[in-house]
Amino acid sequence: MNYHNITYPDQNNGDGLRVVLWLSGCSHHCDGCQNPQTWATNSGIKFDDNAKHEIFEQLKKEYISGITFSGGDPLHKDNVDELYEVILDITSKFPEKTLWLYTGYTWDEIWxxxxxxxxxxxRRQIVSFCDVLVDGEYVKQLRDTSLHWCGSSNQRVIDVQKSIKYIGLHQQKHKIVLWNS
Known part of the structure; x- marks a missing residue:
């Protein structure tokens, strides 16, 4: 798994002040993507213990609300195994921190x-640990700068935990609960 950057404190990619891990690898190649340099899986820097340490040092700070995974696409096939392990580490060491994830995959594709x-x-395992999922490819023709946390009107800001509970209670995987800040 490669990454391009770790930014903090970031207030543009999720609620509160956050750490953002910008991963390499994306097969969606959305027209008008703001990060096309992250599409190639071999671009950027190899994710290693130093990168993990940098993230953990920031997550220790009380004012950091959590971590956001973006890119590229964190759910790209070349990222999922290592990202899953990173998420397990984060949730065990920082259970109070929130996890946001941006992906070009839709909720329905994942589930x-x-x-x-x-x-x-x-992908399902990773998303099940998240608090919020921003799903769907960026569609340039649907660009909407009035939207909070997403760039085009087809994208949704999903409350993952409430949506998973809904699936469990109603056996309807296509019903989602949107996140409200």
Whole structure:
């Protein structure tokens, strides 16, 4: 797993002051993407213990609300295994911090149980740890600067934990609960 940058404190990519890990690798290649330099999986820097240490040092700070994973696409097939391990470490050491994730995949694609690929199983595992998922490809023709936390009107800011509870209670994976700040 490669990354391009770790930014902090960031207030533009989720609620509160956050750490943002900008991962490499994206197969969506959205027209008008603000980060096309992150598309190639071999671009950027190899994620290592120094990068993890930098993130953890920032997450220790009381004023940091949590971490946001962006990119590229954190759920790209080349990221999912290592990202899952990083998320396990973060949630065990910092259970009070929130996790946000931006992806070009939609909620319905992630929760498509007929897709039994390793990558999609890992996507569901990763998303299940998140508090908020901003889903969907950026669509230049649907650009809307009035939206909070997303760039085009097809994208949704999803309250993951409430949506997962809904799935469990109603067995309707396509119903989502939007996050309200």
């Amino acid at each position: 498509d149980f007929s897709n039994k690929s390793h990558e999609n199983i890992m």
